[in-house]
Amino acid sequence: MAAGGDTLTIRRGLWAVAAVPVVFIGYLFVYPMARILWLGISELRLADVLVETRLLRVAWFTLWQAAASTVLTLLVAAPLTWAVSRFEFPGRRLAQALVIVPFVLPTVVVGTAFAALGWRGSVWAILAAHVFFNVAVVVRTVGGMWSRIDRRVEEAAAMLGAAPRAVFRTITVPLLRPAIIAAASIVFLFTFTSFGVVLILGGFQYATLEVEIYRQAVTLFDLPLAAALALAQLVGVSALLAIYSRRQERTASSLVLASETATRRRPVGRTRATVALAVAGTLGLLAIPPGVLVARALGHDGFGRLVADDPVVGRPIESVPTSLWFGLAATVIAVVVGVCAAYVVSRRQTRLSHWFDVVLMLPLGTSAVTIGFGFLIALDVPIDLRASLALIPLAHALVAVPFVVRAMVPLLRSISPAVREAAAMLGASPGRVFRHIDLPIVARAALVGAGFAFVVSLGEFGATSFVARPNTTTVPVMIFRLLGRPGLGNFAAALALATLLGAITALAIIAIDRFRPGDMGTF
Amino acid sequence: MTTGRTLTLLTVVALLAGCNGDGETASTPDTLTIVSHDSFADGVTDETFAAFTQETGIAVEVVAAGDAGGTVNQAILTRDNPLGDVLFGVDDTFLSRALEEDLFTPHESENLASVDPSLVLDAEHRVTPIDFGDVCLNYDIGWFDDAGLEPPQTLDDLVAPEYAGLLVTEDPASSSPGLAFLLATVDRYGEDWPGYWESLVANDVKIVSDWDTAYYADFTRYGGDRPLVVSYASSPPAEVIFAEEPLDSAPTGVVADGCYRQIEFAGVLANGDYPEASGELIDFMLSPEFQAEIPTTWFVFPANEEVELPEVFADNTIVPGDPASIDPAEIAANRDRWLDLWRQVVTP
Numbered sequence: 001m002a003a004g005g006d007t008l009t010i011r012r013g014l015w016a017v018a019a020v021p022v023v024f025i026g027y028l029f030v031y032p033m034a035r036i037l038w039l040g041i042s043e044l045r046l047a048d049v050l051v052e053t054r055l056l057r058v059a060w061f062t063l064w065q066a067a068a069s070t071v072l073t074l075l076v077a078a079p080l081t082w083a084v085s086r087f088e089f090p091g092r093r094l095a096q097a098l099v100i101v102p103f104v105l106p107t108v109v110v111g112t113a114f115a116a117l118g119w120r121g122s123v124w125a126i127l128a129a130h131v132f133f134n135v136a137v138v139v140r141t142v143g144g145m146w147s148r149i150d151r152r153v154e155e156a157a158a159m160l161g162a163a164p165r166a167v168f169r170t171i172t173v174p175l176l177r178p179a180i181i182a183a184a185s186i187v188f189l190f191t192f193t194s195f196g197v198v199l200i201l202g203g204f205q206y207a208t209l210e211v212e213i214y215r216q217a218v219t220l221f222d223l224p225l226a227a228a229l230a231l232a233q234l235v236g237v238s239a240l241l242a243i244y245s246r247r248q249e250r251t252a253s254s255l256v257l258a259s260e261t262a263t264r265r266r267p268v269g270r271t272r273a274t275v276a277l278a279v280a281g282t283l284g285l286l287a288i289p290p291g292v293l294v295a296r297a298l299g300h301d302g303f304g305r306l307v308a309d310d311p312v313v314g315r316p317i318e319s320v321p322t323s324l325w326f327g328l329a330a331t332v333i334a335v336v337v338g339v340c341a342a343y344v345v346s347r348r349q350t351r352l353s354h355w356f357d358v359v360l361m362l363p364l365g366t367s368a369v370t371i372g373f374g375f376l377i378a379l380d381v382p383i384d385l386r387a388s389l390a391l392i393p394l395a396h397a398l399v400a401v402p403f404v405v406r407a408m409v410p411l412l413r414s415i416s417p418a419v420r421e422a423a424a425m426l427g428a429s430p431g432r433v434f435r436h437i438d439l440p441i442v443a444r445a446a447l448v449g450a451g452f453a454f455v456v457s458l459g460e461f462g463a464t465s466f467v468a469r470p471n472t473t474t475v476p477v478m479i480f481r482l483l484g485r486p487g488l489g490n491f492a493a494a495l496a497l498a499t500l501l502g503a504i505t506a507l508a509i510i511a512i513d514r515f516r517p518g519d520m521g522t523f
Numbered sequence: 524m525t526t527g528r529t530l531t532l533l534t535v536v537a538l539l540a541g542c543n544g545d546g547e548t549a550s551t552p553d554t555l556t557i558v559s560h561d562s563f564a565d566g567v568t569d570e571t572f573a574a575f576t577q578e579t580g581i582a583v584e585v586v587a588a589g590d591a592g593g594t595v596n597q598a599i600l601t602r603d604n605p606l607g608d609v610l611f612g613v614d615d616t617f618l619s620r621a622l623e624e625d626l627f628t629p630h631e632s633e634n635l636a637s638v639d640p641s642l643v644l645d646a647e648h649r650v651t652p653i654d655f656g657d658v659c660l661n662y663d664i665g666w667f668d669d670a671g672l673e674p675p676q677t678l679d680d681l682v683a684p685e686y687a688g689l690l691v692t693e694d695p696a697s698s699s700p701g702l703a704f705l706l707a708t709v710d711r712y713g714e715d716w717p718g719y720w721e722s723l724v725a726n727d728v729k730i731v732s733d734w735d736t737a738y739y740a741d742f743t744r745y746g747g748d749r750p751l752v753v754s755y756a757s758s759p760p761a762e763v764i765f766a767e768e769p770l771d772s773a774p775t776g777v778v779a780d781g782c783y784r785q786i787e788f789a790g791v792l793a794n795g796d797y798p799e800a801s802g803e804l805i806d807f808m809l810s811p812e813f814q815a816e817i818p819t820t821w822f823v824f825p826a827n828e829e830v831e832l833p834e835v836f837a838d839n840t841i842v843p844g845d846p847a848s849i850d851p852a853e854i855a856a857n858r859d860r861w862l863d864l865w866r867q868v869v870t871p
Binding site for chain 1 (some may be wrong): 562565586592596597604620645681696731732733735736739740745754758761766775862870
């Protein structure tokens, strides 16, 4: 009787937890998307779409460049991920923070840097930029898992005579697989819906579905065709996600995770040189485009102009607090929603939770124009959110939630049920089991997710550029404002502000990484 | 039972609110909202509408809605329940679409008498011209001096061998000045414009996605290798105003031929609650007081002819006497075809 009551409580609790992400994603994503797609599709003449062979080419290019970008990003990020998650060395935290800087730099700014380097107008420029922007996703998502794999498992294998390569292949990679799949799916979604990079660096010959949707919806106002393309994009992304999600579930292995301090060690001997090379090499490569920006900003006193009063745009530096507030609000929303969602997805393995997992990821793989237009026609009831200040952090959180979920699910699934059961057997209440078994791991994963949520919001990412909004000046908006006017002073100030944005990001990540719950890793 | 009662209550409240709203229409609102593109919203400060607020007691808010095309499309999507009272920033390339969709309530501004009639494109006054900007070829004065070359004078010059590999322009599908330049060539060469573009391509024209890239990455003044760029007539004065060190004169010049005039309009949104007050706001935007701020704030030119240009504009740029312009209806009817044709011509 008592046991039955407990199960019921747990089940009720789970539904209550599920309600948070269901309402969030339902109101901000599913409903607006359904409205806008219906509006477009209901007027669609299929014949118009089928005659456009150009669209097939666009779809094919979108797919293969995203796949290529994902593979390249995984390869480029691998050495650095290995170094920062397996070793302890001076500057490790700094390296981990710096790698995320590219993630927030506005595309137009990076485009200028790439252009100055002569990297432009080819597929290679697009791929290079995608790697540049997304290395952080792999380093942080896979690294979060890798740093918690107990070294003793690998050492046991080595002791039994397995060569290092065999240990890596048969022990490490299988254990990391869920995290690798998680990272790959995020990178794939990002590059699949790439907009600015393709437009600016690819020149006018290349177009992704996202670019084409924008062109059809905004330039030509062919809503039916745009909606058809958006639907095609959505279906393709959902199918891929469903496969990923299933795989991830199947390969998720329960293991007893070790604390990070126990798994990281100081590199010795030849390993030391390899670690140094991996860190310096990758960061050096990633530093080239921002290096150009900093040099140009310094060369024209861009930093001085950040605090100077401009009659039109005010003091550029004043956009910083605005961005920080939005970032904070978006992070809180994304973490609350994301933690609830991840908990539900990892605890219930039914077809429903499976699809829920897919839907949670969809905002990352959906055209920003479509979401923006969807907001416009759907969010005027019950209160008119369409041009409200609250819509900005909500829209940021919509894009950030998938990061929180993806960072958490692999870790949550890896908690061995035996540990939970043992605790329950010893008389711990469900709340207590959660507090002592799940929470330490959840907290760590939530921090990784929170970091991403914060930087997603700081960098703004264009997710909100198609949403009507009150006239507020965030840092990216200020950068666009400055870049939109001729004059060396504006150009230098824009680059200086972009540099500052990068620095703030690195600092925020360092701060988040330092903040740990006290009882971490004591199990 | 409870749900039913709540619903009834909500309905009653909603109805009351609705009645109340209707009742208010006659009186003045506390706030009027302008929906506009980002670049207009960017320039708005607390001062911009202070005089209007002082005079009428009505505060003005600005909602930014993306680029010019996005703004018009958003207004169309929200026609039945608009985001604001006044739409600003429809240009001649999107005008036809906006008018077809019945976005606006006519309002004939009392200040129209001071506006050049060539800017008034809608005889029914559903939209009112507020400013105009000319998209023109800009050249790097220093580069041409060093090279001992005269800057080009006309569109025809651009296909001459001595100007090979010197021009950078923008993709008309993704860039507003890029589209304006294409329209300038359509206006000049008529049905033969694809031939002109073939010559431009043969003369190694460079095409990039947007103005930022063309100006800040490819223009010689910012370290690129193209001394000719499709930009605005207001760019040289901006170069002076935002110079690193104070400058006596602009480092860039404007080619008087081949300019295209973009006119920006404001209109009272059809389903707004306060058409009369909205009309007054448009009158204010045409008043000398507001118009005088336009050049140095948004780097476009005031529609009100009584307003004198600031010195830095008068000294460093020109207002072309006979810029190209194409009937908005013709643009709307052909834009799609022109863009496709253009793409075919320039794609290798």
